[in-house]
Amino acid sequence: MSQSTPKELTAAYMSWYRFSRNHAAVIGAVIVISVLVMTALAPWITPFPDHIGSVVDFRNRHAAPDAQNWFGTDKAGRDVFTRTIFGFRVSLMLVVGVLGISVPVGAVLGMSAGYFGGWTERIITGLTNVMLAIPPLVMALAIGNVLEPNLTNAMIAITLLWWTWHARLVYRITVSIASEDYIEAARLAGASHMHILFREILPNCVAVISVKTTLDAAFVILFGATLSFLGFGVKPPTPDLGSMVADGRQFLPEKWWEVLAPGFAIFYATLGFNLLGDGLRDMFDVED
Template sequence: MRAVISRLGWAGTLSLLLILLMLLAALLAPWVSLFPDQGVGAPNIATKFLHPSVEHLLGTDHLGRDMVSRLIYGARVSLMSGLLIVGFALLIGLPVGLLAGYFGGWLDEGLMRLTDIFMAFPALLLAVLLAAAMGPGLLNSIVAVAVTWWPWYARMARAEVLSVRGQPYVEAAQLMGVGHGRIILRHILPTALRPLSVQAALDVGPALLTASALSFLGLGVLPPTADWGQMVDAGRKFFPERWWYSAAPGVAIFVLALAFSILGDSLRSKEGGRRNESA
């Protein structure tokens, strides 16, 4: 624990613990939820719109479902969305940046112009258009957002490759006849992954927010699956009389996105310090 605190600081460590706690709750949702059947969407009309109480800490929704159980099950979708969006964006952007930076020439020019085309569109607007074209659903919303995010990783990866490509150990490997694929994977990729992993940690929060925005617009997960953005949208119809309906998932989105941002910022500060020491 002391090693983690020394690396991330108190704020980063607390953020990491909060993220791990939410992840653990999401994975163990059937066992930690007091009303697991309501968490997956089973209605109980007899208890609809109950105020927060000892039995229902955050009240119930318009179908009588316990809000805490819905939030725990909704954490599964939100965490999955944020992590998969960043993961898919890295899977697209990282190879593009590596190939463009390493080989240069016409390949670099063509890949970067393709990247510029995607970057010319507002990311959220393009994600909404793609999600609307593909239809609502978790996978469609994840793909729609990831398609708009990969250009940033491609640019970052290319910049890292350009800074490493001329290093003596890379030139020595080329002179020894080592294949391009092996040079990229063994000598260039590890260097490029460090700053990209830090940026990825910073991006999970905004990715989660964007996915929640699509769900709020009806372009994400379909009912009765629990989703925080969808819950905010459903609760706004009854606000402010039933304030807990929208407030609970809204606060959950804010806290989780903030935790990822603080964690990413702590990692970025550590990475910046490491680079300054090496320089």
């Protein structure tokens, strides 16, 4: 038999090994990276970067896919491929905006509830439960109607509810960690509450939080597309996947490319984040 070389197995290598064994996860990572690269390089890789503005080219409207317009053109003659790639920008902005606020807030509240206990715990878990009872779509539509139906308000609406999932998740982990000997040992060594929360407990939650956040990214993209499909998204003419599907809908089935391209883009990004999240879960060995 082949005697193994006693090379040290580092934690990073073992994690990468588990991740790379999961082919779906690698595909997910490739998809997510491709979305990020396309979004970042959008002005340079798209054929008609000016088509994201209010360009009107009636001679070319509803053109079928060809060598010049890979995914055809829409009702104003704008290139669908260009607009789809730029549409990712709005989706990703929503992801960053919503998760960038709700994940830290949820994690801090969850950790505090689990660690301090008592009234802190009662108030935070109570609030979490109440917020979980509100359907996110209803909340978003309500805020969109009361304020103004735009992307910022949609983001606020989703963020207001999204932190609860993270708070609950982190709370559960913290409760089990808080009774570990190493937390008491840190306290006996003179560590402050801040140190215990952010240096002792948080590193043990990072794996779970990052898995959940990746899976959430897919949800937020879908959710954002739903809202803009319903007219609560960005203002035209800024390209946005959900509103592109809504706009193209009236020309179905003849002008199928106008719906298919943004629809597929939503599917592509969502799938990528979901597969990546599953892969991370394997890598961190997180039990759901």
